Amino acid sequence: MSEDSMTTSAWALACHSVAGSPPFPTLVLGDQALAVHALQEAAERQGLFLSGTASTLELLVQWPHNHAVIDLLVQQMAAGEQPDLRARCVPHSILRTHAPIPAPRQVFCTGANYRSHVLELAFDQTDSAGVGQTPEERRAISEQKMDERAKNGLPYAFVKLPSAVIGPHDPIVLPSGVTKPDWELELVVVMGRTARRVHRDEALSHVAGYCVGNDISARDLLYRHDLRSIGTDWMSCKSAPSFLPLGPHIVPASQVADPHNLQIQLRLNDQLMQDANTSEMIFDIARQIEYISSRVTLWPGDLVMTGSPAGNGTHYKRFLQGGDVVHGQIEGLGELRNPCIAEPLA
Numbered sequence: 001m002s003e004d005s006m007t008t009s010a011w012a013l014a015c016h017s018v019a020g021s022p023p024f025p026t027l028v029l030g031d032q033a034l035a036v037h038a039l040q041e042a043a044e045r046q047g048l049f050l051s052g053t054a055s056t057l058e059l060l061v062q063w064p065h066n067h068a069v070i071d072l073l074v075q076q077m078a079a080g081e082q083p084d085l086r087a088r089c090v091p092h093s094i095l096r097t098h099a100p101i102p103a104p105r106q107v108f109c110t111g112a113n114y115r116s117h118v119l120e121l122a123f124d125q126t127d128s129a130g131v132g133q134t135p136e137e138r139r140a141i142s143e144q145k146m147d148e149r150a151k152n153g154l155p156y157a158f159v160k161l162p163s164a165v166i167g168p169h170d171p172i173v174l175p176s177g178v179t180k181p182d183w184e185l186e187l188v189v190v191m192g193r194t195a196r197r198v199h200r201d202e203a204l205s206h207v208a209g210y211c212v213g214n215d216i217s218a219r220d221l222l223y224r225h226d227l228r229s230i231g232t233d234w235m236s237c238k239s240a241p242s243f244l245p246l247g248p249h250i251v252p253a254s255q256v257a258d259p260h261n262l263q264i265q266l267r268l269n270d271q272l273m274q275d276a277n278t279s280e281m282i283f284d285i286a287r288q289i290e291y292i293s294s295r296v297t298l299w300p301g302d303l304v305m306t307g308s309p310a311g312n313g314t315h316y317k318r319f320l321q322g323g324d325v326v327h328g329q330i331e332g333l334g335e336l337r338n339p340c341i342a343e344p345l346a
Contacts, residue, residue, distance in 0.1 A: 008029065008078055013070075026095075040053050043073065064192065073085070106159070107160040108158070108159055111307065115280045116309045119139060155283040164239045168248040174320055182319055186214070186308045187259065188304070190208045191299065193206040195292075203290050208250065212248070213244060221233060264329075323341075324340040325339050
């Protein structure tokens, strides 16, 4: 192990494979990785146990218990104990990194949840109501509406299919016929306890950790032209295969001092497109969990995409193309780097 990895008690939960093996859950310690199965053996020697070591999802089902055991073992390693575990670590750069939860059971997305994004929409989408207003007037009206919504309104949530999930370095496949594939970098909440009708004051105690996600969207499929009265078509817009790059790992909530103060940046071919802070959320994470759990049941391992800031392709009138590389990162949580390729012709 590297010197930093040997002395730190910081860790993250990931999913790797090697030499074509099935993906397996791993512990990430700096630049090193250790199979969670090895932790199980070390825990048993101390009369402890880890529940569900076959996958990251199974680990999350019993997260409070598993988190405590893993944290203890990592602290022992940092203190110079558990030499056999230290010897079994390998650089994670030699492994293939998958999405930390390759097949989550449920994925929820919160829309229009960043002040900068809502303001950008107000300026980009002109309509008859805004005719004759100065930019300052339009901004003031939008700010007033957001303040009122934050005070008395509700988050807007929708579902994205789990089959859209890919790893942090896998290619984004641009579907044939889609003309406006867009990016939306987001802080992703990973649930660690079942939540049903959870009050906001208790909501964060149900969170296992955080990771980085990119809510890829086909803007030209958002509305059905043949069924305008029905409105949005989220399945077509949001859930094509590869439309949810996720990763690179799950950082436990206990190691994220303030999820509402993280810098979030997305670059397209090294050009900075999104640059914001999670403090811009209109509805914080607790209120999102409160709202979603008031409508449905959240399970351990479920994902809550918390919204995206300004700087989408719609604003720049520049959408994803084959050959592009999308690089997204969130402070302290790692980064995604996904090439874009055209969907192969059948």
